Amino acid sequence: xxxxxxxxxxxxxxxxxxxxxxxxxxxxxxxxxxxxxxxxxxxxxxxxxxxxxxxxxxxxxxxxxxxxxxxxxxxxxxxxxxxxxxxxxxxxxxxxxxxxxxxxxxxxxxxxxxxxx
Numbered sequence: 833x834x835x836x837x838x839x840x841x842x843x844x845x846x847x848x849x850x851x852x853x854x855x856x857x858x859x860x861x862x863x864x865x866x867x868x869x870x871x872x873x874x875x876x877x878x879x880x881x882x883x884x885x886x887x888x889x890x891x892x893x894x895x896x897x898x899x900x901x902x903x904x905x906x907x908x909x910x911x912x913x914x915x916x917x918x919x920x921x922x923x924x925x926x927x928x929x930x931x932x933x934x935x936x937x938x939x940x941x942x943x944x945x946x947x948x949x
């Protein structure tokens with residue numbers, strides 16, 4: 833089972849709403865990060881589904897504004913190695929910021945170790 837975080841509201845970046853999450857709402861409204869090589873690659877929100885596909889509204893990393901809509905197979909959405917899901921935009925943002933801090937620390941460590949030798 834895929835782990836979901838967050839509890840109470842839908843929304844992403846500039847479009848927060850006060851609509852409560854319904855237990856039977858399925859995947860629509862869930863925020864996602866797609867992963868590439870174990871790192872966050874894209875950010876988006878599931879805006880629709882059919883039998884095998886989720887329609888995902890992607891958002892710009894720079895402005896937070898919507899960019900395009902792509903189709904992602906449900907099997908990829910539900911695979912924790914390919915996608916992370918969040919109930920709230922704040923949780924997605926926090927996960928991205930945490931990864932950025934980890935990347936910076938890793939790159940700094942690698943740079944300093946190269947200089948020592």
